[in-house]
Amino acid sequence: MPSDDTPFLRHLRQCNTAVVPGNRFAFSLGGQPAGWIDPAIADRLEQEGLGSRTEGFALANPADLETLGEKLAQEGFYRSHHELFDVRLDVGQPAIARIDRGALPLFGLVAIGVHMNGLVRKQNGLYLWTGRRARNKRLDPGKLDHLVAGGVPAGHSPSEALLKEAAEEASIAPEIAAQAQEVSRIVYALNRPEGLRRDILYCYDLFLPEDFTPEAADGEVESFSLIKLEEAFELVRETDEFKFNVNLVLIDLFLRHRLINPTSPEGQALQRGLAYGLSPASPGKALSLEPV
Template identity: 45%
Template sequence: MEHVCLHSLLRTPEDRTHAIGSVIKRLGEIIPGIRNELYPVTSSFGMPVYFSLERAAAPYFGIKAYGVHMNGYVEKGDQKFLWIGKRSDVKQTYPGMLDHLVAGGLPYGISCKENIIKECGEEAGIPRSISTNATSVGAISYMDIEGFRYKRDVLFCYDLKLPANFVPNNEDGEVDSFRLIPVPHAANIIRRTEFFKPNCNLVIIDFLFRHGYIHPDCRGYLDLLQSLRSGDCS
């Protein structure tokens, strides 16, 4: 089988969403980590929704998925520090690994900015009065094949400069702890270990480029820069 077709009688997004949802339920444990969270399926970002699909199933169908990721940083004198989270050991995906401060998939029916504000509250206890200052700084994209999963992701990146006295507090049970570390220390962890969740590596590397920690005199500068948008960024 080269492809999967939808029946011509499924004429509305709602009909197609319901039909696909029934298939996902029948697949059962073949698709682990069901979250009952729908992702919009479109030809490209911002285009009309053809149908919506369970988030965990997206890579099994090669569906492009979108997310919002945010680096939260603090300035002390002439130094910058990143807030780093350690994922809960009971999370379904990448348990116990390191994250940047806030991230989440982009579900159906919510804007990127509202989603990052929501995730700020849930994942780090950042009040709306602060999280509304999160600044959109671009996007990264990548493709990855692992077993039966074909991930085609576009991550919209945000920066948020936090008050020096702010301490994040997880509200949804998905983060075990937070730690504030110097940016060069975070870069060394990425360079020398595999402690970070893989796509969070990319978002922090993007931060390193934009804040001047990786510069044109660094070996492999252009190759690394290009790799941050190696996927279909549409």
């Protein structure tokens, strides 16, 4: 196994900092393990009669989660995004509840997002469209980002969310965005100031014509740039210019295009870590609900 400080594995380690349960408390929905309660809301949930720090917390009716999330937002425990996300127990499971996306980390619930590599083939090689995040974004303002990326709202499939984000973020027509191909799924579990992020990223490639120019429609992107894939490779290897999880999607892209040798020890470790998570205590347990 490569050392911990290899240029690309460092990004996986930075996105897999959570050790479950750590200082969190088990949370179940409808009698099934669902997440991990952040200490910031533990006392409040005890007051609500939903459990204790010693026994864990539970909500018998998953449909009540949305109302609970609204109450916590009104009381200032988190800042509402005014956007509901579906709650799933794990990868590939159906939705059993809904809650504002801002509350997901407080409950340690799985969240799903979409990321799209906007690619252009030219005579001198492959190019990648990048976006510069607006300076007023809550998360990683001013960082480099994908051409299209975002969370999957409640009631949407990942492919539906991709079409929505493509139109809003880069003014890509639905008939063009629909040509995007799902290429991989990436998981990680990350400690953030807002809580525990247990994310699944659905990753897509879309090859765009040379004369395509993206236009920001929703104000979330400051500017767009078209750069050679090798330049993106250098930025990921040498810097932290890209938003934290964008690095993971680009590493997957580099592996598929063999800028990173997928059969090398580092390449194999990267592929395992992208697919299963890379917990500091127990690799492969990033999204697990079992204590490590």
